[in-house]
Amino acid sequence: SSALGAGAAAGPLALVIGDVSLYHDLNGLLAAKMHGLQATIVLLNNNGGGIFSFLPQARHEGPFETLFGTPTGLSFSDAVGMYGGRHATPRTWDEFRRQVAESFEAGGLHVVEVRTSRAENVQMHRFLWERVSQEIAKFLEHKGMV
């Protein structure tokens, strides 16, 4: 809803949002329908709250999924259609770029849904953090700072 307000005042709008957050304020899309607002929403759908996978309790898989992961398995395409929006699910980055570009040309409400994995996301972040730490350590050593 906040993004739609900002977009109405100073669009064009591109909003990147997670599935839990979009679901939380789904009815805010009524404003887009009733006022014919332009909104390109990139939905990162990892079927739950991915941010919580970075917390220590993520090790306790069963209760973690119930209390923090909260996978809903919702299909957003019907919901987007209910508000008069167009829903797209790109399979490649080329498709993604084309669908986003076309959504701006067409105007109105568009949701471009990208499916991701919470488990892969946390692994990828840990891998990158480790690599960045190694590179910084090498740099500091090279400069004689450690």
Ligand SMILES: Cc1ncc(C[n+]2csc(CCOP(=O)(O)OP(=O)(O)O)c2C)c(N)n1
């Ligand atoms: C109004 C509100 N309710 C609950 C929270 C707690 N909260 C923080 S992140 C999060 C889950 C976000 O999930 P999602 O939008 O799918 O993004 P992801 O973490 O997967 O990137 C929740 C429920 C919050 N910040 N604000």
